[in-house]
Amino acid sequence: MLSLNIRTDKREFIYRQIYNQLKREILLHHFLPNEQLPSKRELSETLNVSVNSVNSAYQQLLAEGYIYSKERSGFFVEKLDTISPSFGTTHTLSPELIEPAESGGHLISFSHMSADRSAFPFDNWLNCERKVLKLKNSDLSDDPTRFPQGIYSVRRTIARFLSLTRGVNSFPEQIVLGSGTQVLVQMLIQLLPVSSTYAMEDPGYRRVYQLLKNQKADIKEIKLDKKGISVNEIKRINPNIVYVTPSHQFPTGIVMPISRRIQLLNWASEAENRYIIEDDYDSEFKYGFDTIPSLQGLDSFERVIYIGTFSKSILPGLRISYMVLPQHLVKKFRERFGFFMQTCNGLAQLTLQNFIDSGEYQKHIKHMRQIYSERRMLLIEELEKRFAGSITIYGAKAGLHFMATFETKRSAEEIIIRAKKDKLELYSLNRCYLSQDNLFNKPAFILGFANLPVEKIGEAVDRLYRAVFQ
Amino acid sequence: MLSLNIRTDKREFIYRQIYNQLKREILLHHFLPNEQLPSKRELSETLNVSVNSVNSAYQQLLAEGYIYSKERSGFFVEKLDTISPSFGTTHTLSPELIEPAESGGHLISFSHMSADRSAFPFDNWLNCERKVLKLKNSDLSDDPTRFPQGIYSVRRTIARFLSLTRGVNSFPEQIVLGSGTQVLVQMLIQLLPVSSTYAMEDPGYRRVYQLLKNQKADIKEIKLDKKGISVNEIKRINPNIVYVTPSHQFPTGIVMPISRRIQLLNWASEAENRYIIEDDYDSEFKYGFDTIPSLQGLDSFERVIYIGTFSKSILPGLRISYMVLPQHLVKKFRERFGFFMQTCNGLAQLTLQNFIDSGEYQKHIKHMRQIYSERRMLLIEELEKRFAGSITIYGAKAGLHFMATFETKRSAEEIIIRAKKDKLELYSLNRCYLSQDNLFNKPAFILGFANLPVEKIGEAVDRLYRAVFQ
Numbered sequence: 013m014l015s016l017n018i019r020t021d022k023r024e025f026i027y028r029q030i031y032n033q034l035k036r037e038i039l040l041h042h043f044l045p046n047e048q049l050p051s052k053r054e055l056s057e058t059l060n061v062s063v064n065s066v067n068s069a070y071q072q073l074l075a076e077g078y079i080y081s082k083e084r085s086g087f088f089v090e091k092l093d094t095i096s097p098s099f100g101t102t103h104t105l106s107p108e109l110i111e112p113a114e115s116g117g118h119l120i121s122f123s124h125m126s127a128d129r130s131a132f133p134f135d136n137w138l139n140c141e142r143k144v145l146k147l148k149n150s151d152l153s154d155d156p157t158r159f160p161q162g163i164y165s166v167r168r169t170i171a172r173f174l175s176l177t178r179g180v181n182s183f184p185e186q187i188v189l190g191s192g193t194q195v196l197v198q199m200l201i202q203l204l205p206v207s208s209t210y211a212m213e214d215p216g217y218r219r220v221y222q223l224l225k226n227q228k229a230d231i232k233e234i235k236l237d238k239k240g241i242s243v244n245e246i247k248r249i250n251p252n253i254v255y256v257t258p259s260h261q262f263p264t265g266i267v268m269p270i271s272r273r274i275q276l277l278n279w280a281s282e283a284e285n286r287y288i289i290e291d292d293y294d295s296e297f298k299y300g301f302d303t304i305p306s307l308q309g310l311d312s313f314e315r316v317i318y319i320g321t322f323s324k325s326i327l328p329g330l331r332i333s334y335m336v337l338p339q340h341l342v343k344k345f346r347e348r349f350g351f352f353m354q355t356c357n358g359l360a361q362l363t364l365q366n367f368i369d370s371g372e373y374q375k376h377i378k379h380m381r382q383i384y385s386e387r388r389m390l391l392i393e394e395l396e397k398r399f400a401g402s403i404t405i406y407g408a409k410a411g412l413h414f415m416a417t418f419e420t421k422r423s424a425e426e427i428i429i430r431a432k433k434d435k436l437e438l439y440s441l442n443r444c445y446l447s448q449d450n451l452f453n454k455p456a457f458i459l460g461f462a463n464l465p466v467e468k469i470g471e472a473v474d475r476l477y478r479a480v481f482q
Numbered sequence: 483m484l485s486l487n488i489r490t491d492k493r494e495f496i497y498r499q500i501y502n503q504l505k506r507e508i509l510l511h512h513f514l515p516n517e518q519l520p521s522k523r524e525l526s527e528t529l530n531v532s533v534n535s536v537n538s539a540y541q542q543l544l545a546e547g548y549i550y551s552k553e554r555s556g557f558f559v560e561k562l563d564t565i566s567p568s569f570g571t572t573h574t575l576s577p578e579l580i581e582p583a584e585s586g587g588h589l590i591s592f593s594h595m596s597a598d599r600s601a602f603p604f605d606n607w608l609n610c611e612r613k614v615l616k617l618k619n620s621d622l623s624d625d626p627t628r629f630p631q632g633i634y635s636v637r638r639t640i641a642r643f644l645s646l647t648r649g650v651n652s653f654p655e656q657i658v659l660g661s662g663t664q665v666l667v668q669m670l671i672q673l674l675p676v677s678s679t680y681a682m683e684d685p686g687y688r689r690v691y692q693l694l695k696n697q698k699a700d701i702k703e704i705k706l707d708k709k710g711i712s713v714n715e716i717k718r719i720n721p722n723i724v725y726v727t728p729s730h731q732f733p734t735g736i737v738m739p740i741s742r743r744i745q746l747l748n749w750a751s752e753a754e755n756r757y758i759i760e761d762d763y764d765s766e767f768k769y770g771f772d773t774i775p776s777l778q779g780l781d782s783f784e785r786v787i788y789i790g791t792f793s794k795s796i797l798p799g800l801r802i803s804y805m806v807l808p809q810h811l812v813k814k815f816r817e818r819f820g821f822f823m824q825t826c827n828g829l830a831q832l833t834l835q836n837f838i839d840s841g842e843y844q845k846h847i848k849h850m851r852q853i854y855s856e857r858r859m860l861l862i863e864e865l866e867k868r869f870a871g872s873i874t875i876y877g878a879k880a881g882l883h884f885m886a887t888f889e890t891k892r893s894a895e896e897i898i899i900r901a902k903k904d905k906l907e908l909y910s911l912n913r914c915y916l917s918q919d920n921l922f923n924k925p926a927f928i929l930g931f932a933n934l935p936v937e938k939i940g941e942a943v944d945r946l947y948r949a950v951f952q
Contacts, residue, residue: 019551062716075768076775077737077741078740090741092741093748103653105809106813107657111654125627132841138611156662156798179571183580184572185575190823191827192823194825239547267545267546269560271561271562278564300541301541311563328626329827329831330828331825342579343576343578343579348696351689351693352664353664354801355661355825357801357826359799360829
């Protein structure tokens with residue numbers, strides 16, 4: 013005789029109680045295989061519940077395959093293999109995996125990966141978003157399988173914008189959007205010649221280096237000289253693909269001069285399988301001079317793949333990056349990634365388009381350039397005053413970070429640990445070395461100022477001083 | 483003597499005109515290497531422009547490395563290699579690459595990859611967004627490098643939600659967000675044993691199949707029987723990883739019964755390196771019965787990786803999917819992808835969290851379930867009436883599509899071509915076969931109804947009838 017414990021005072025629906033208890037009984041093999049269940053009427057009378065409740069429970073058990081029905085005979089228990097069901101067992105989280113629920117509160121940060129949220133014109137952004145929603149753009153409901161490269165009109169806006177501001181030559185058809193540079197690079201390596209050797213600037217962008225390593229790519233690290241990546245070294249080591257940050261080398265801040273650019277382009281044009289990946293990650297921010305036109309704009313051999321992002325200029329969390337492919341690679345992209353769903357949020361794509369087309373974006377950049385320029389200047393002033401002769405600053409008047417070395421007996425690691433205790437977030441240059449040792453015989457740091465408000469600069473420099481010397 | 487053509491009636495700034503023309507002259511080697519440029523004062527007098535304009539032009543050329551300066555001597559032209567500069571050359575787009583700027587207007591669509599935008603409560607969504615912005619959540623400005631798995635509080639909401647609605651057992655620490663299932667699967671295969679053999683349902687989800695193929699994974703195609711993927715076939719072919727869609731097999735619509743689930747889990751528990759990837763892509767939508775609890779919830783051996791998405795239930799363009807990893811794979815994820823930036827839009831993540839926590843999401847799902855249920859019923863009624871005995875419909879009362887075969891002499895390809903001419907978008911089952919031939923000896927189609935408003939069902943069925951028979 014079936015004994016179920018149904019309580020009308022529980023918040024759970026009656027039918028769910030019947031369903032759950034029967035399911036449990038069946039899984040624990042308290043029924044024989046093919047055993048007949050009581051009829052719906054019978055069970056409803058036994059439990060003193062409505063036939064409807066029993067029926068709903070039976071239907072759900074039927075849909076999930078716990079029972080089967082025979083016409084005019086009733087319901088029977090399925091023959092099930094034994095399993096150790098996990099219900100009832102307690103799950104515990106391994107202590108080493110526990111994450112802090114809150115992100116680091118009262119920290120002062122020299123992170124170079126941040127942007128200033130407080131200066132972002134959210135109201136204007138929301139206005140653009142509302143406009144997009146009002147237009148009932150059909151691109152918004154369309155599935156992302158229709159446009160693996162991103163929404164066409166958005167790419168049209170980006171192509172126009174890149175031509176104007178970066179001298180990049182492109183048709184919308186050549187642009188591929190992606191939710192981060194890493195996503196794009198992951199696709200790109202599948203488009204480039206199969207047994208390629210990649211060269212990267214050292215020190216350089218470790219996140220891409222790691223990505224290539226994970227993909228088992230063959231990577232060579234190339235030293236920098238004062239003009240950036242050394243073309244002589246490239247010729248000696250003989251990779252066929254070179255990943256560079258010519259507008260503002262990461263992390264050293266070198267702007268690659270035109271002479272080196274020409275050498276690099278000429279090198280690339282000398283063989284069929286050579287490519288340059290130009291990562292223009294913070295090109296919007298130059299102080300005291302205009303932005304530096306892209307390498308891509310000088311390339312007439314379709315050898316440059318241009319990569320850019322709106323993460324630095326809008327918000328890191330926007331997750332809209334793009335690459336401009338040479339036309340022969342567009343063809344390859346469509347063959348290989350025609351099945352791939354676009355990864356960028358659709359509403360964010362269209363809002364961004366509106367934000368650019370309405371001129372708000374350029375206004376925002378201009379505004380941020382002033383803010384960042386002032387911050388950069390004040391920070392450098394403050395550093396030079398506080399550290400007197402014991403600091404050297406490197407890098408062009410550009411971007412959202414610069415590099416500095418310190419005359420101290422402490423190691424970079426020790427300084428970082430001390431800074432951390434003092435709630436100062438600090439990144440050493442060591443994290444950017446791909447293979448070689450420190451270029452300098454003293455600790456070097458990447459000092460980002462994007463998320464460092466003017467009123468906190470003094471305190472930030474104090475904490476840094478304490479970590480370096482006291 | 484330097485001859486530049488400066489026009490004050492042009493919209494371009496004077497300094498840009500000087501800069502552009504000098505740059506061109508230098509690139510075309512109209513200067514000798516190391517040739518001295520006229521002094522700023524001299525040039526300003528020749529051109530009849532301000533010294534400031536000339537200075538700005540020189541500073542920009544200096545920053546880009548076209549010229550160099552010697553203290554007290556002036557400015558000199560850099561020695562540059564020859565390059566074929568692309569400026570001036572006209573770029574043309576290869577005709578085969580041209581995309582239509584507009585997406586397909588007055589189409590009626592049986593696409594199964596869409597969602598109904600018109601029923602989405604954009605106002606509520608925007609309200610949630612505004613709330614998020616008001617809270618000035620620091621997660622919003624934080625860089626996505628801080629939370630490679632996604633914002634913690636968002637994952638906490640998703641874990642709670644999955645437990646409630648899908649019986650999924652998880653801690654927020656086990657959840658990884660990603661801008662699409664494809665992005666997640668790409669990472670996942672790097673966490674699973676290196677020389678794995680994957681098994682997929684055939685017919686099945688070609689987008690993942692293609693992705694695995696691109697990554698050079700070893701994949702076996704496994705036939706279905708009426709309970710879904712055949713465990714006997716799995717044992718015979720002996721893969722170690724099985725990718726399944728048990729809640730609503732794509733595309734056949736089979737709900738995997740509990741007997742098969744237990745067999746599959748038991749198979750997975752029998753060896754160390756075995757895993758089940760459970761893709762629960764449209765689990766929210768069941769009509770006439772409750773949702774089917776996940777496979778993951780029955781797994782006590784940490785063998786199931788659960789993958790889900792909000793693309794079907796909110797908007798395809800949202801691009802927020804997630805996977806729930808067994809704890810030992812979380813550890814591996816952090817080792818391998820600690821450097822990877824989270825790909826989901828930050829504002830969308832937080833808005834989604836608010837949307838779920840405020841109960842709006844469940845309200846929306848309930849509403850859509852009614853809409854889709856009605857649509858599904860009307861569409862089936864209409865199809866059965868119009869095609870009388872010449873149609874067979876397959877698939878449980880679930881999801882956003884079902885399968886149908888037709889008694890006709892026409893091939894699926896011919897029907898699709900005819901439908902296209904008649905502005906009807908139609909997908910054949912053939913696109914879902916991974917290796918084998920058509921299961922049926924007649925044309926079979928995936929009929930999606932998510933983007934098919936009730937008032938267009940009659941017209942859609944008419945067009946389909948014409949394509950199949952007339």
